[in-house]
Amino acid sequence: MAPTYLTKDPVLVPNTGYIFVAPEGTPKPVLPYDIRTERTLRDSVGTSWASIGNTSLENGLTHDSEGDDPEVLGTWQKPALRTTNPPKVFTVTLALADFTIDTYRLYYGGGDVAADGSFVIPSVPAAQTKALLVVAVDGDRHVVEYYERVSLIGAEGVTYDPAALTEMQVVATILSGANGLGQISPVMWGKAVEINPPTVTEVTPATGAPGSQVVITGTNLTAPATVWFGVYEGVNPVYTPTGTQLTVTVPDPVETGDLPVQLKVETNFGESAGTSFTIDQS
Template identity: 75%
Template sequence: MPPTYLTKDPVLVPATGHVFVASPGTPKPVLPLDILNLRTLRESVGVAWASIGNTSLENGIAHDSEGDEPEVLGTWQKPALRTTSPAKIYTLTLALADFNVETYKLYYGGGGVAADGSFIIPSVPSATTKAMLIVAVDGDRHVVEYYERVSLIGAEGVTYDPAALSEMPVKATILGGTSGLGEISPVMWGAAVEITPPTLTSVNPATAAPGATIQLIGTNLDAPLTVWFGVYEGTGAVTTPTGTQVTVTVPTPIESGDLPVDLRVETNFGETASKPFTIDQS
C-alpha cells in the first residue's frame, strides 16, 4: 500500500512512540507503518530494526542544533545584501529508561559484561554509530523520522530520584547518509486503517438557491467531511451511517446572479472528482 497522507488537520499529539536502531545504512521501512499495536509495528518495521526500549514520557525526544546564526552581509549602498549559511549540526536527545546492557553501551560508549552479568564501564568511551527510526503515534496516525547514520553517546549525568523513574540521557548526533541528513514523513494513517477515498456519483438537484438543501450520492462519504461549492463551503452537512448519502445546505456567494461552480467532497481520506452545480440567484 502506498503512503496515504492526511488532507485535513495534519497535526500530531504524540501520546506514544517507539525508537528503533539498526546497523548503519539500514534502509527505511516501507511506509506507512502498521501501528495497530506493538506487534504489528515490529512486523511492519522489520527484523533488522531493534527497539531501543522505554524512553522518558515527561522529557520526550528533544531536537536541537548547534552552529553559528546566519549573518547579514551588506555594502554601503545595500546594508542587507545577503545572508550567510553557516553549517549546522543537528542532534536528538533521548532519555532512556531501561537499565540493561544495551542501554549502558549506548550511554557509556561501548563496554562489556562481567561474569556475574554486571556491565563493565569502558575506560575510553567510543560513540556508537547506528541507523535510527523514530515513530511518533497519535491514535491512528503517525509520523516517522529516519536517520541513516547517527552517533550515540551519553549526554548528561544519571540521577537516582526516589520520586521518578531514573533515566539515562543519550545524545544522537545526525551524521547524514546517501540522501541528506535524514527523512521525516508527513502525518500518515497506519496501514491497519483501511484507506477509503470518497467518490461522488450524483448531485440532486444540480441547480438550487442559497439556503436550499441538496442531496449527494456516492461512496465513503463519511464524517468529518466538507462539501465545496467552488470556493464556498456548504453548511449543515449530514451523512448517513452507510457513507453513501450527504445532505448539505447551499451557501450564499458574494457574487450576484447565477453562479456555476465545481462541487466536490473532501474527507480525511481524500477528495472526490467534481460535479457541475449552479447556485441559482435569479
C-alpha cells in the same frame, strides 16, 4: 512521483512514540507503518530494527542544533549582499528509561557483560554509530524520522530520584549519510486506515436555492466531510452509515443571481472531482 499523504489536519500531538536503532546504513522501512499496536509497528519496521524500549514521558526526545548564526555580508553599495552558511551540528537527545545491557552500551559507550550478568563499564567510552528511526504517533496518524548514521553516547549524569522514573540521557549526533543528514515524513495515515478519497456519482437535484437540501450519492462520503459549492461551504451535512449518501443544505452566497458552481466533497482522505451544480437565486 512521490506519494501524497492526504490529511486536512497536518498537525501532530505525539501521544506515544517509538525509537529503534539498527546497524549504520540500514535502509528506512517502507512507509507508511501499521501503527495500530506496538506489535504491528514492529512487524512494519522489520527485524533489522531493535526498539530501545521506554523513554521518558516528559523528556523522551529533544532536537537541538549547534553552530554560528548566519552573518549578513555586504558592500557600501549593497549592505545586504549575501549571507553566510555556517555549518550546523544537529543532535537528538533521548531520555532512556529502561535499565538493560543495550541501554547501558548506548549510555556508557560500549562495554561487556560480566559472568554474573552485570554490565562492565568501559574504561574508555566509544560512541556507538548506528541508524536511528523515530516514530511519533498521534491516534491513527504518525510522523517518521530516519537517520542513516548517528553517533550515540551518554550526556548528563543519572540521578536516582525516589519520586520519578530514572532516566539516562543519550545524545545522538546526526552524521552525514548517503542521502544527506536524514529524512522526516509528513503527517500520514497508518496501513490500518484505507486511504480512499470520496467520489460523487450523482447530485439530486442539480439546481437548488439557498437553504434547500441536496442529496449526494457516491462512495466514501464519511464524516468529517466538507461539501463545497464553489468557494462556499455547505451547511449541516448528514451522513449514512454506509458512506454512500450525504445530505447537505445549500449555502447562501454573497453573489446575486443564478450561480453555476462545481460541487465537491472533501474528507481527510482527499477531494472528489467536481460536479456541476447551480445555486438558484431567481
